[in-house]
Amino acid sequence: MNSTSGASACSKCLSQEYSFEGSYFCSCKAGYAAVSASFYLEAGSSCGACPANTYRRLLAQDGCTACPANSFSLPGSAACSCLPGFERLESELQVLRSCEPCAAGYFSNGSDVCAPCPL
Numbered sequence: 055m056n057s058t059s060g061a062s063a064c065s066k067c068l069s070q071e072y073s074f075e076g077s078y079f080c081s082c083k084a085g086y087a088a089v090s091a092s093f094y095l096e097a098g099s100s101c102g103a104c105p106a107n108t109y110r111r112l113l114a115q116d117g118c119t120a121c122p123a124n125s126f127s128l129p130g131s132a133a134c135s136c137l138p139g140f141e142r143l144e145s146e147l148q149v150l151r152s153c154e155p156c157a158a159g160y161f162s163n164g165s166d167v168c169a170p171c172p173l
Contacts, residue, residue, distance in 0.1 A: 055173050060098070062116055067080035068080070068100065068101065069082055070082060070085075070086040070101040070103070071083060071086075071101055074090060079084055082101035082110070083101070083103055084110055084111055084112070084132035085102040085103065085109065085110055085130040085131050085132040086102060086103055086104065086110060087101065087102060087104055087110050087116070087117050087118050088100075088101055088102075089101070089102050098100065103129045103130035104118035104129065104130060104131060105118065105129055106126070106127060106128060107120065107121045107126055107127055107134075108120055108121060108127060108131075109121060109127050109131045109132055109133055109134050110132065111132050111133055111167075120135060121134035121160045122135050122152040122153065123137060123152035123153065124153035124154075124155075125137060125140070125142075125152070125153050135164055135165075135166055136153035136164060136166045137153065137164060138161075138162055138163050138164045139155060139156055139161065139162055140153035140154060140155055140156065141153060141154060141156055141162050141167050141168040142154070142166045142167075148171060153166070156168035159171055
């Protein structure tokens with residue numbers, strides 16, 4: 055719920071939006087961005103799903119960001135996943151960096167982690 059400054063009643067944020075308690079505005083949830091390309095929703099604007107192969111992870115991030123090399127996302131994603139045969143190094147799981155090829159003898163089905171090939 056949010057309210058306009060000086061308003062006597064609150065209005066409900068839409069399903070792809072959120073608002074902190076006591077806030078005067080709605081903001082887009084992760085995976086969605088304001089159509090006006092602003093972090094805070096302007097009067098009459100709305101949130102749209104980030105297109106495929108882009109993401110919006112942080113609530114304070116403006117707009118959608120392209121997925122790193124060798125990764126993809128579905129529309130409305132808050133993160134990107136590695137393509138099959140690629141992995142994100144363990145120390146980088148929290149940082150959306152490019153995905154690296156699996157080492158010889160390892161495979162990945164798009165889970166962001168390579169596993170040993172079955173014998």
